[in-house]
Amino acid sequence: MSETLGFLTDTTKCIGCKACEVACKQWNQLPDDGFALTGMSFDNTVALGASTWRHVTFSEGTATGRIAWKMMSDVCKHCERAGCLEACPTGAIVRTEHGSIYIQPDICNGCGYCIPACPFGVVARRDDDGRAWKCTLCYDRLQGELEPACSKACPTDSIEFGPLERLRAKAATRLDELRARGVDARLYGESEAAQPGTGGLHAFFLLDDAPASFNLPPDPVVPTKGVGASWLAAAAGAAALGVMAVGAVLLGGDE
Amino acid sequence: MSTTSTNDLARGLDPERTDDTAEAATQTKQRTPDPKDPPRPAPAAAAEAGPGYYDLPVIKAAPWKGYIAAYFYAGGVAGAAAALHGALLLRAPDRRLAPLATKLRWIAIAGEVIGSGLLIADLGRPARFHHMMRVVRPTSPMNVGTWILSAAGATSALALVKHELLGQPDRTSVTSAINMLAGAALTTYTGVLVGNTAVPVWKATRVVLPVLFAASAGASAASLLELAGASTRRERGVVRRFALATKVTALAASFVVDRAAGSGNVGAALREGRAGQLWRGARLLKAASLVASAIPSRGKLLPQLAGALGTAAGLAMRFAILAAGRASAAEPRATLEPT
Amino acid sequence: MAECHPVGFRWVMKAKERGATIIHVDPRFTRTSAVAEIHVRIRAGSDIAFLGGIVNFILTNERYFREYVVAYTNAANLIKEEFRDTEELDGLFSGYGEGAYEADTWQYEGVDVVPPAGHKEAVSDLEARDPNAKLAKGISEPRDESLQHPRCVLQILKRHFARYTPQLVEDVCGIPIDQFTRVAEALCNASGRERTAAMCYAVGWTQHTVGVQYIRTAAIIQLLLGNIGRPGGGIMALRGHASIQGSTDIPTLFDLLPGYLPMPMVAHAKDLAQYLHTHRSDSAWWSEMPKYIVSLLKAWFGEHATKANDWMFDALPKLSGDHSHMATIGLMADGKVKGYFVMGENPVVGTVGGALQRKGMAKLDWMVVRDFAPNETAEFWKAGDVPAGEIPTEVFFFPAAAHTEKSGSFTNTQRLLQWHHKAIEPPGDARSELWFTYQLGKRMQAHYRDSTLERDAAIRALTWTYPEEPGGDPNAEAVLREINGTTIATGEPVEGFKELKDDGTTASGCWIYAGAYAHGANQTARRKPGSEQSVVAPEWGWAWPANRRILYNRASAAPDGTPWSERKKYVWWDAEANKWTGADVPDFIVDRPPSYRPPPDATGTATIRGDAPFIMQSDARAWLFAPSGIVDGPLPSHYEPNESVIANPLYAQQCNPVRLQWRRRDNPYHAAWADRRFPYVLTTFRLTEHHTAGGMSRWLPWLCELQPELFCELSVELAAELGIENGGWATLRTARAEIECRALVTRRLAPLHVGGTTVHQIAVPYHWGSVGLVKGDVVNDLFPLVGDPSVHIPESKVATCDVVRGRRARRVELDAASPAQPPRDRPGVGQPSPEPLQVKEPKH
Ligand SMILES: Nc1nc2c(c(=O)[nH]1)N[C@H]1C(S)=C(S)[C@@H](COP(=O)(O)OP(=O)(O)OC[C@H]3O[C@@H](n4cnc5c(=O)[nH]c(N)nc54)[C@H](O)[C@@H]3O)O[C@H]1N2
Numbered sequence A: 001m002s003e004t005l006g007f008l009t010d011t012t013k014c015i016g017c018k019a020c021e022v023a024c025k026q027w028n029q030l031p032d033d034g035f036a037l038t039g040m041s042f043d044n045t046v047a048l049g050a051s052t053w054r055h056v057t058f059s060e061g062t063a064t065g066r067i068a069w070k071m072m073s074d075v076c077k078h079c080e081r082a083g084c085l086e087a088c089p090t091g092a093i094v095r096t097e098h099g100s101i102y103i104q105p106d107i108c109n110g111c112g113y114c115i116p117a118c119p120f121g122v123v124a125r126r127d128d129d130g131r132a133w134k135c136t137l138c139y140d141r142l143q144g145e146l147e148p149a150c151s152k153a154c155p156t157d158s159i160e161f162g163p164l165e166r167l168r169a170k171a172a173t174r175l176d177e178l179r180a181r182g183v184d185a186r187l188y189g190e191s192e193a194a195q196p197g198t199g200g201l202h203a204f205f206l207l208d209d210a211p212a213s214f215n216l217p218p219d220p221v222v223p224t225k226g227v228g229a230s231w232l233a234a235a236a237g238a239a240a241l242g243v244m245a246v247g248a249v250l251l252g253g254d255e
Numbered sequence B: 001m002s003t004t005s006t007n008d009l010a011r012g013l014d015p016e017r018t019d020d021t022a023e024a025a026t027q028t029k030q031r032t033p034d035p036k037d038p039p040r041p042a043p044a045a046a047a048e049a050g051p052g053y054y055d056l057p058v059i060k061a062a063p064w065k066g067y068i069a070a071y072f073y074a075g076g077v078a079g080a081a082a083a084l085h086g087a088l089l090l091r092a093p094d095r096r097l098a099p100l101a102t103k104l105r106w107i108a109i110a111g112e113v114i115g116s117g118l119l120i121a122d123l124g125r126p127a128r129f130h131h132m133m134r135v136v137r138p139t140s141p142m143n144v145g146t147w148i149l150s151a152a153g154a155t156s157a158l159a160l161v162k163h164e165l166l167g168q169p170d171r172t173s174v175t176s177a178i179n180m181l182a183g184a185a186l187t188t189y190t191g192v193l194v195g196n197t198a199v200p201v202w203k204a205t206r207v208v209l210p211v212l213f214a215a216s217a218g219a220s221a222a223s224l225l226e227l228a229g230a231s232t233r234r235e236r237g238v239v240r241r242f243a244l245a246t247k248v249t250a251l252a253a254s255f256v257v258d259r260a261a262g263s264g265n266v267g268a269a270l271r272e273g274r275a276g277q278l279w280r281g282a283r284l285l286k287a288a289s290l291v292a293s294a295i296p297s298r299g300k301l302l303p304q305l306a307g308a309l310g311t312a313a314g315l316a317m318r319f320a321i322l323a324a325g326r327a328s329a330a331e332p333r334a335t336l337e338p339t
Numbered sequence C: 001m002a003e004c005h006p007v008g009f010r011w012v013m014k015a016k017e018r019g020a021t022i023i024h025v026d027p028r029f030t031r032t033s034a035v036a037e038i039h040v041r042i043r044a045g046s047d048i049a050f051l052g053g054i055v056n057f058i059l060t061n062e063r064y065f066r067e068y069v070v071a072y073t074n075a076a077n078l079i080k081e082e083f084r085d086t087e088e089l090d091g092l093f094s095g096y097g098e099g100a101y102e103a104d105t106w107q108y109e110g111v112d113v114v115p116p117a118g119h120k121e122a123v124s125d126l127e128a129r130d131p132n133a134k135l136a137k138g139i140s141e142p143r144d145e146s147l148q149h150p151r152c153v154l155q156i157l158k159r160h161f162a163r164y165t166p167q168l169v170e171d172v173c174g175i176p177i178d179q180f181t182r183v184a185e186a187l188c189n190a191s192g193r194e195r196t197a198a199m200c201y202a203v204g205w206t207q208h209t210v211g212v213q214y215i216r217t218a219a220i221i222q223l224l225l226g227n228i229g230r231p232g233g234g235i236m237a238l239r240g241h242a243s244i245q246g247s248t249d250i251p252t253l254f255d256l257l258p259g260y261l262p263m264p265m266v267a268h269a270k271d272l273a274q275y276l277h278t279h280r281s282d283s284a285w286w287s288e289m290p291k292y293i294v295s296l297l298k299a300w301f302g303e304h305a306t307k308a309n310d311w312m313f314d315a316l317p318k319l320s321g322d323h324s325h326m327a328t329i330g331l332m333a334d335g336k337v338k339g340y341f342v343m344g345e346n347p348v349v350g351t352v353g354g355a356l357q358r359k360g361m362a363k364l365d366w367m368v369v370r371d372f373a374p375n376e377t378a379e380f381w382k383a384g385d386v387p388a389g390e391i392p393t394e395v396f397f398f399p400a401a402a403h404t405e406k407s408g409s410f411t412n413t414q415r416l417l418q419w420h421h422k423a424i425e426p427p428g429d430a431r432s433e434l435w436f437t438y439q440l441g442k443r444m445q446a447h448y449r450d451s452t453l454e455r456d457a458a459i460r461a462l463t464w465t466y467p468e469e470p471g472g473d474p475n476a477e478a479v480l481r482e483i484n485g486t487t488i489a490t491g492e493p494v495e496g497f498k499e500l501k502d503d504g505t506t507a508s509g510c511w512i513y514a515g516a517y518a519h520g521a522n523q524t525a526r527r528k529p530g531s532e533q534s535v536v537a538p539e540w541g542w543a544w545p546a547n548r549r550i551l552y553n554r555a556s557a558a559p560d561g562t563p564w565s566e567r568k569k570y571v572w573w574d575a576e577a578n579k580w581t582g583a584d585v586p587d588f589i590v591d592r593p594p595s596y597r598p599p600p601d602a603t604g605t606a607t608i609r610g611d612a613p614f615i616m617q618s619d620a621r622a623w624l625f626a627p628s629g630i631v632d633g634p635l636p637s638h639y640e641p642n643e644s645v646i647a648n649p650l651y652a653q654q655c656n657p658v659r660l661q662w663r664r665r666d667n668p669y670h671a672a673w674a675d676r677r678f679p680y681v682l683t684t685f686r687l688t689e690h691h692t693a694g695g696m697s698r699w700l701p702w703l704c705e706l707q708p709e710l711f712c713e714l715s716v717e718l719a720a721e722l723g724i725e726n727g728g729w730a731t732l733r734t735a736r737a738e739i740e741c742r743a744l745v746t747r748r749l750a751p752l753h754v755g756g757t758t759v760h761q762i763a764v765p766y767h768w769g770s771v772g773l774v775k776g777d778v779v780n781d782l783f784p785l786v787g788d789p790s791v792h793i794p795e796s797k798v799a800t801c802d803v804v805r806g807r808r809a810r811r812v813e814l815d816a817a818s819p820a821q822p823p824r825d826r827p828g829v830g831q832p833s834p835e836p837l838q839v840k841e842p843k844h
């Protein structure tokens, strides 16, 4: 496995130009999501989905009294512990040599289990195609030593692509800078320590507002975490059924 | 000028290529048929309302159709039938229970075959159903479940052939042991399957759901037997005892599920909307069928009533759980403000 | 800027990371405001009051860069006694009459004519009247460098802007006093020896009846603060279409020849001599002009152009008046225009007076449209305001090749030429502009080969031989080579415009581009990464003139030639080597020492002092006060837009008195203010997700899904008042038309408190039309033909409007009688309006 690659998405640098969203769609030749005005500020693609692998959120707030307009380019987090991958029954979802999470379109049979298994609501199934789709971390571009289309297109470097370790270091310094300037900035999912639930994200974020306001769960946890208890319960349930069956058969006689 | 063609050109894509880039490329040609007409919240509402982002869901609901609920029922019944059949074998061979054994065999195999059909029908790419068995993945209850279902199905089929068709004597054997165990597992793993997701209401209840599923699987099987009617008094006794036990357990488990889900935004999924109705309905039916099974009677009618109520209860229960999952996924507060 | 120049904005964000303060002045809170330290919410059309307030702040608090101002600007020059300011004439300058100004009284004391670079016609009548009028020669005296003389420019400036107080700014623009002072302070603190501040603008500043004066006010501020000609300073015109800068350098404009040589006018161009007399300056760099026009004529007419035949100057077309876009539309509607070429434009959507555009087109014999796909202009006859059956116009549509399908250059912001190479073949019948123009020219020459008519001489003589490429395209580099210019004898490309001659030995298609093909190599194709060269990155593309990245950069050094500060070191005088040197190509006569003073009898470039950086001006000084060259006044003063909801708080003169108007029934204006019929301010803007009239973006599903429907932005307060819901329908109405759109109710817009009254602003993007994947009403149907007198730009950024809930009932009749127009623009009540009834042809 080559070195782990990922994204640092810095919302304080985002100008909401959506170049990332378009670049992703163009490179991956994804269909549009339909043409309807949502009335949700400048966000008319609403959410990540099977045909939108980068999505820019626009939140208009008047929190601090003066109006604030915050944008964030959301994407698959390529989790260290990926709910989608662990849930996938066909092995269609794999971890690549870059540490990214990739769905093999030729394997996926559209069971849809990865969808509720993702704590971020990233992956989705295309109705007209039957398979699950999400960000590939531009696996095909990486093969040709090209950086992902989205980060390549980002004019302000709000999306930075590179070795995870370098991005983490960069994020730390950036955070200090911003804090020094009095910006209420925070990192999201930068490490296992910071987000034990997912073991840390390979695509992590620098936010200048509460995660929820960017539609990020405050405390995401990979479903398989603590599912052991559930298996024990299953064993108990099975045993109980067995006992009841045996009991029903052995105890008592005719009627 | 079509953007697609120029883009394909620029990327030198041969539309005939079968690797995934080309598959993706072909997608551009078909546009999503009817544009979604999303909510149009007032920005004031958007800005001030809710902890989240325009009250949009944080996670995505499972895309499963009714097939899956039906499968949970069918699989459950099949599993319970297999388990009960296994229990029969533990007893010295008894002519008076032979008809029951036969019924259970057929119920099991039928449930397993129909169940598999339902599973396949729900796939986005049904032709690829066998991909489920490319790998063994303990972290994926759905994958584990596939193996359980296969084991149960295979052993049931084997036994069916051996005893019902070739008329060989029915005894405990490795096959029957596997069949009993797989059957029991078949009734419960689905509880883990839904529990192993980010869906708040499922996650919150995942240590009870398997028990609930097992018990109500048993109850459902018992109800079918009640419907079918007993051929012997001995059989009637077994069925009645099994029915009472499972129905009581299932009912009890359902209350524990409620407690686990809690009274906050998570539990709301089981209280409100269609899911809430189904859930309450399922409980009433279960209770009613329990009463009907409990009342001693020599007639046919009462057991059949109990059976009918129990079957309805079993189905409602499965649909309620899946509906609750959908509702819970759609409610951002369930994820952002669980309590 | 973040919305429309996202890639350029990358550098603004980098500056921000380095601690720069970003101030965004806009009626709306935009994606730029979102990352700016200060967002100044301003009433559309009121920036001169705001900027004038800053000028006043700088002057009254003595915050100006004195040394710079005294040495490099005309602050010390004395102006004629006869000059009268708007403060004295209640909104008019001296010299006003019949809808235009005579600039006589605006001149420096002691001279009658101070020729501007290029357009001297504004003052040349006066020469015509008085043959022995005194021309400014080089640095004109008298000056008062103590800046105390009551008639020196600085004192005039002080008096002129004295009333532009913070309070007035609040009353005109709706900008709170404390915010205004914060901005003024920030700007001043970021200027001086150690620091510089830059201003960026685009069409929020230009599309006004006072557009040029907006920029003038900015220039005054930047000059007072010493922010011109220095690194990190300047006024950045963020350009529009790819190569829109190029299309003014080698113009698609009616009144310019390549390189900003004025287009000859019937009145002043009976021969080359008269043309030169009218436009040439005797002093400073514009004295070189004859070399440029002669070289241009040689490039166009080759050996046919000889000294004997005046270089065929006579073959050039001459202007008889205003032939700008808007004027032409009016003439079209009157049936006076027969044919119309539309290449790479979509005026039915993009240009004001959409309905009038269509009316005009319906009266043509033929129209040629070149575009990727038939746009609203090619399909104007489908609009329905004139039944298609009654339209005689024959429309020829030619599919065009996109920039990826042809080689060529872009010239954009910062005058930077960048070459782009053909990536793929154009599909089907699509051809490049170059192909079309070249092939058309070839056919025309063939057609007129045997004509003996004088008027066809130009076509017959035109040099039209380029190496052809397989598809029939002329080789683009060969065209660039011709533009660069050659020494005719050797045929070698010239190294720069300094080599050009007025004796017919050189040819150059555009003097300012001379050097773009220096050493026979395409300099514009250079792409050396910034990391591998100096911060100035001289080897990325090529900037005109002479690959100079900052104009007037001699001003980055003090008068004595030493840098103002180590921190802002850029170009300086190297005493040892006896020449100007530095990071950039010095914008000065390279061996002229700072100490040089012109002898009294000096002419031409010899008149340029060693400490006078602004060499294109006849006195080589920057003009705080513009004695000539601008037709609507030597100083900017605040006028209300052509349509406004309030009376001008400053002067009885409501609007720019010499603005271009077309008073006709099919171009109604809403003249009244505080009028319940049209109570709101309407402004327009762009979306990052679409491009201009939409021909390039409304066909792309990936862009359409991002901004699918035409909408208007309005404040929560106004929406509540009118019962308009977010995402619901709204109908916008002006004196011209009504359109329907979705409503985006947002806190990013807010009511302004302007001098006691509450002003609501409504903003609407103008990208939609009737073809494409997403369609919508044409916003420009709402706007009238009215414009800035100096550059003929339409006022498409402000109008008065009404907005109601729900969908449009019917399209307003094209010829609907305009609403009654109460009298306005009165200098003093009761007197007749000094305003022209029609200014179709501004005085030239
Ligand atoms: N994505 C995208 N980029 C583009 C274009 C595009 O269509 N789409 N068009 C290109 C072209 S042709 C051009 S010319 C440039 C234009 O670039 P910009 O000038 O930035 O474009 P606009 O959005 O039209 O106008 C800018 C702002 O001016 C504000 N404004 C309106 N009236 C006033 C006023 O009186 N004073 C002040 N201070 N602000 C005012 C508007 O609210 C708007 O936010 O963009 C170029 N780049």
Ligand SMILES: Nc1nc2c(c(=O)[nH]1)N[C@H]1C(S)=C(S)[C@@H](COP(=O)(O)OP(=O)(O)OC[C@H]3O[C@@H](n4cnc5c(=O)[nH]c(N)nc54)[C@H](O)[C@@H]3O)O[C@H]1N2
Pocket (backbone or CB within 6 Å): C203, C207, C240, C241, C343, C344, C345, C346, C347, C349, C350, C351, C352, C370, C371, C372, C373, C375, C400, C401, C402, C403, C433, C684, C685, C691, C692, C693, C694, C695, C696, C766, C779, C780, C783, C796, C797
């Ligand atoms: N209300 C209002 N009106 C405005 C403005 C505003 O801010 N408010 N802005 C004004 C400004 S700044 C501008 S620039 C105009 C823009 O107005 P237009 O220039 O009329 O609009 P565009 O859509 O840019 O038209 C350019 C056309 O050229 C085509 N094209 C692109 N490349 C080529 C090529 O290589 N060859 C050929 N033949 N065609 C090509 C495109 O498909 C497109 O249809 O709008 C002006 N109108």
Ligand code: SF4
Pocket (backbone or CB within 6 Å): A076, A077, A078, A079, A081, A082, A083, A084, A085, A101, A117, A118, A119, A120, A121, A122, A123, A134
């Ligand atoms: S974000 Fe969701 S889809 Fe992406 S890797 Fe993590 S779990 Fe999988």
Ligand code: SF4
Pocket (backbone or CB within 6 Å): A087, A088, A089, A090, A091, A092, A093, A103, A107, A108, A109, A110, A111, A112, A113, A114, A115, A131, A132
């Ligand atoms: S839908 Fe495809 S990717 Fe997702 S879990 Fe099922 S098989 Fe795996």
Ligand code: SF4
Pocket (backbone or CB within 6 Å): A023, A024, A025, A027, A028, A053, A054, A075, A134, A135, A136, A137, A138, A139, A148, A149, A150, A151
């Ligand atoms: S990495 Fe590639 S696939 Fe993923 S969002 Fe960026 S562009 Fe799209």
Ligand code: SF4
Pocket (backbone or CB within 6 Å): A013, A014, A015, A016, A017, A018, A019, A020, A021, A056, A071, A072, A073, A153, A154, A155, A156, A157, A158, A159
């Ligand atoms: S491209 Fe960069 S700046 Fe633009 S929206 Fe995406 S992340 Fe933000």
Ligand code: SF4
Pocket (backbone or CB within 6 Å): C004, C005, C006, C007, C008, C242
């Ligand atoms: S569209 Fe082109 S010109 Fe405009 S910002 Fe992007 S790269 Fe620059």
Ligand SMILES: [Mo]
Pocket (backbone or CB within 6 Å): C203, C239, C240, C241, C244
């Ligand atoms: Mo423009």
